[in-house]
Amino acid sequence: MSPLHPAAGQAARDRQQQLTKPTGSLGRLETLACWLAERCGQVCPPLPQPGIAVFAADHGVAADGVSAFPSAVTAEMVKNFVRGGAAINVLARSLNAPLEVVDVGVASPLPADLPIVHARIRPGSGNLRVEAAMHATECRQALEVGRAAARRLHAQGATLLIAGDMGIGNTTASACLICALTDASPEQVVGLGTGIDAAMRTHKVAVVTQALARAHAAGACSGSDWLAEVGGLEIAAMAGLLLEAGALGVPALLDGFIATAAALAARAIAPDAADWWLASHRSQEQGHQLALAALGLEPLIDLGLRLGEGSGAALAVPLIQMAVRLHNDMATFAEAGVSNAA
Known part of the structure; x- marks a missing residue:
């Protein structure tokens, strides 16, 4: 089987912590995006086709x-x-x-x-x-x-x-x-x-x-x-x-x-x-x-x-695609100039 990419998965989880939302507020959509990142080897995975x-x-x-x-x-x-x-x-x-x-x-x-x-x-x-x-x-x-x-x-x-x-x-x-x-x-x-x-x-x-x-x-x-x-x-x-x-x-x-x-x-x-x-x-x-x-x-x-x-x-495909779009396209707190949680 093809290998997974744990480093990309962790980087994707780190990115989720920086997006302009409370941590975990997108539920399984967050873990879906990170799951895909771990498999494609990219922090921001391409849109699944x-x-x-x-x-x-x-x-x-x-x-x-x-x-x-x-x-x-x-x-x-x-x-x-x-x-x-x-x-x-x-x-x-x-x-x-x-x-x-x-x-x-x-x-x-x-x-x-x-x-x-x-x-x-x-x-x-x-x-x-x-x-x-x-x-x-x-x-x-x-x-x-x-x-x-x-x-x-x-x-x-x-x-x-x-x-x-x-x-x-x-x-x-x-x-x-x-x-x-x-x-x-x-x-x-x-x-x-x-x-x-x-x-x-x-x-x-x-x-x-x-x-x-x-x-x-x-x-x-x-x-x-x-x-x-x-x-x-x-x-x-x-x-x-x-x-x-x-x-x-x-x-x-x-x-x-x-x-x-x-x-x-x-x-x-x-x-x-x-x-x-x-x-x-x-x-x-x-x-x-x-x-x-x-x-x-x-x-x-x-x-x-x-x-x-x-x-x-x-x-279920559009749901997975939306998870990726949210992960890839949302602004981070730094990019948006929004204060993060203390």
Whole structure:
């Protein structure tokens, strides 16, 4: 992983003491600016420029009735992304952020001329309840798909990376990963996903329980093991983007439930990568707070979101940019001729 710059972080904290405001009066906006300074090596960090990759894949476990939507929606939403009609499209346009859509494992065939990144490894994962979601080789390939996306976005000037998701059934896979990597129970982690009812949630808890038992019996122990056994192709790609962010020395902004599941797997693979991640928001999905706590992250906003696509992370970007503007552009007491506290 890229090294941090503690001296720049301390200099940024010293600057905060000299700005024309009571110390600490801007709360977490102050620590955000200093966090970024410590990572870029500059007392006054440049304004973060977001870049977004939405990874799409299907999940074999969707056949077990764990989602309110059919698997066909994954491919349909990919086409909606291309048309610019999804929430993440609106947000990316508002941020002037590059947005790429990556097919890692959509089950339904997509036209070869569709303007997306065609990186399909297989047409959907296996049904994690009864078999591994993917082979170890496929998991490594999916991780590399995410790493490559991070490099492309960085080459376009992105200095704040966001991984979004699209995949019917992926809250089930994410619940499995969060349980496996935090020791939380399925009952604690499994939520309502795309809007299932209480009976479907009970069924979903049972599916996650069975999947975890099967994976344990198969000998899963490492982060990559768990990704292969109970993860998903797009979740592995998201983990790859997070790992590459640390390697590139570029901060990454986590979205919601799916992103934190990917982050837990990525941290299990390379713990130091987590030094480069921020949590954008607290999802309405009930297990998200458990995942955030396990990562030691406090989200910036809580708006009751549960959409995915990277939407919660995109919404938090202006807040981070304002933190940097305040840190960089406010006058110091000396510059303004204002008396400092005694």
